[in-house]
Amino acid sequence: MPGDITMTTDELEDMLDRAARRGAKAALAELGLHDAQAATDINDMRSLIAAWREARSTAWQTMVRLGTTALFAMIATAVWLHLKGQILK
Numbered sequence: 001m002p003g004d005i006t007m008t009t010d011e012l013e014d015m016l017d018r019a020a021r022r023g024a025k026a027a028l029a030e031l032g033l034h035d036a037q038a039a040t041d042i043n044d045m046r047s048l049i050a051a052w053r054e055a056r057s058t059a060w061q062t063m064v065r066l067g068t069t070a071l072f073a074m075i076a077t078a079v080w081l082h083l084k085g086q087i088l089k
Contacts, residue, residue, distance in 0.1 A: 007015070028034045033041060 025034065028038065
């Protein structure tokens with residue numbers, strides 16, 4: 001057919017690779033990650049996410065410890081009150 005374009009597999013792969021690189025560059029530019037500071041920015045974001053996860057984990061651990069301590073305190077108080085009542089009789 002007239003106007004048919006033929007290309008080798010290598011040419012097609014090269015064209016697709018160039019298009020993918022252009023698309024990736026455009027996406028990074030939209031996110032503001034197109035300059036020399038991009039690697040530092042990404043590392044900072046990862047550090048912030050890691051710190052957030054650590055803080056969230058620590059908060060849950062603290063809540064569980066508080067609940068456990070409160071439960072043991074209530075049990076100890078109940079035992080003490082029970083024993084105090086028996087000693088006074």
